[in-house]
Amino acid sequence: MANGRTSREIKRIRNEILVVLKMLYPAALQADQLLRSLLAVFPALEWDQFRRDLAYLCEKGYLQRVVPDTENDEKLTPWRKRWFRLTSSGMEVADRCIGDPALEE
Amino acid sequence: MTTKASEPSRGGLTNACRPRKRRLPLIKAMPKNVLLALDEALRALPHRSPAAVADVHKRFALLDKYEVTLRQTINHAKRLHAHGTAEDPPSHPPSDRGAAGSETVEAYRRRMNAIGEALSVVFAGMETPDSDLWGRGMYLKLVGRLYDVLDSEDLTLGDLKALSGMIYEQRRAHTHALEVERRIHAAHQNNADKGRDEVDPPTSRELPARLGDMVRQIYGVNLHEPAASISTATVRERH
Numbered sequence: 367m368a369n370g371r372t373s374r375e376i377k378r379i380r381n382e383i384l385v386v387l388k389m390l391y392p393a394a395l396q397a398d399q400l401l402r403s404l405l406a407v408f409p410a411l412e413w414d415q416f417r418r419d420l421a422y423l424c425e426k427g428y429l430q431r432v433v434p435d436t437e438n439d440e441k442l443t444p445w446r447k448r449w450f451r452l453t454s455s456g457m458e459v460a461d462r463c464i465g466d467p468a469l470e471e
Numbered sequence: 472m473t474t475k476a477s478e479p480s481r482g483g484l485t486n487a488c489r490p491r492k493r494r495l496p497l498i499k500a501m502p503k504n505v506l507l508a509l510d511e512a513l514r515a516l517p518h519r520s521p522a523a524v525a526d527v528h529k530r531f532a533l534l535d536k537y538e539v540t541l542r543q544t545i546n547h548a549k550r551l552h553a554h555g556t557a558e559d560p561p562s563h564p565p566s567d568r569g570a571a572g573s574e575t576v577e578a579y580r581r582r583m584n585a586i587g588e589a590l591s592v593v594f595a596g597m598e599t600p601d602s603d604l605w606g607r608g609m610y611l612k613l614v615g616r617l618y619d620v621l622d623s624e625d626l627t628l629g630d631l632k633a634l635s636g637m638i639y640e641q642r643r644a645h646t647h648a649l650e651v652e653r654r655i656h657a658a659h660q661n662n663a664d665k666g667r668d669e670v671d672p673p674t675s676r677e678l679p680a681r682l683g684d685m686v687r688q689i690y691g692v693n694l695h696e697p698a699a700s701i702s703t704a705t706v707r708e709r710h
Contacts, residue, residue, distance in 0.1 A: 382576075385580060386583050389584050390583070390614075390618070393614045393618075394614065395615070395618065396611075406579050432611065435608055449611050
């Protein structure tokens with residue numbers, strides 16, 4: 367249990383993030399758009415939780431931040447406005463070509 | 472044979488079934504390549520069902536003749552898709568929620584899949600995944616806008632007009648940038664080739680150490696020094 371969420375719920379949300387970005391690959395999606403989209407499936411999903419999941423997936427190398435040429439300082443861009451896309455490793459996990467116990471339910 | 476809308480009804484055709492002559496100026500104004508791209512995108516939306524694809528194609532074919540607008544076509548395609556035209560099982564992991572939850576997730580994934588396919592038809596067909604175009608602000612904005620439009624409940628003609636304009640401008644700018652880049656590269660290549668063949672101009676050379684060589688290089692003739700000075704130099708060397 368982390369921040370009131372069960373591990374199963376956490377895994378489900380993370381899996382869904384990967385699945386959505388897999389379908390849009392190679393295009394990137396803004397975090398805000400991704401959250402709004404996921405709210406259709408997880409109505410109780412909160413921004414802070416979602417941001418934590420994004421950061422986790424980035425650190426695992428499944429997601430990659432895309433910094434457009436229009437951003438002067440990438441560190442100053444708020445998380446909601448940041449763009450993310452799937453990496454090749456993320457693609458493999460989303461396709462279930464390789465398994466990750468941390469994401470398997 | 473069709474009856475003109477202004478003519479009075481002559482028994483056979485009623486006003487309801489007679490095709491109206493109204494045409495959307497937007498359709499005419501949209502660049503052909505944008506229309507084609509949108510057409511492709513629409514084909515991708517309900518592509519799992521051949522009947523739905525045929526229906527969308529038929530509607531597109533009617534665009535020039537009847538009042539079927541692009542908005543109606545898109546909404547129709549979306550409606551078809553929302554009603555579940557998927558026949559293939561999803562390749563992604565099944566959701567293990569309850570029956571209602573599972574349906575929601577499956578419907579959500581179907582919608583995302585349709586959007587993804589539409590995006591890939593509009594963009595990825597032209598660009599490779601490692602293309603630097605995906606990192607350009609304009610492109611990201613365009614993807615985001617298209618995603619918003621496709622994910623929304625309804626689509627307005629204003630949205631479409633703005634979208635088509637963005638796609639058109641972006642593609643034109645990209646093509647132009649590529650052309651400029653190609654020309655610059657070709658010009659650099661030409662300069663490099665010429666530089667190899669041509670003799671360097673005298674100004675760029677270093678001056679020779681000896682005066683005679685310097686004169687020969689500048690004037691193209693040998694320097695004839697006076698005999699006295701030569702003898703003086705010889706004497707100096709001896710001393």
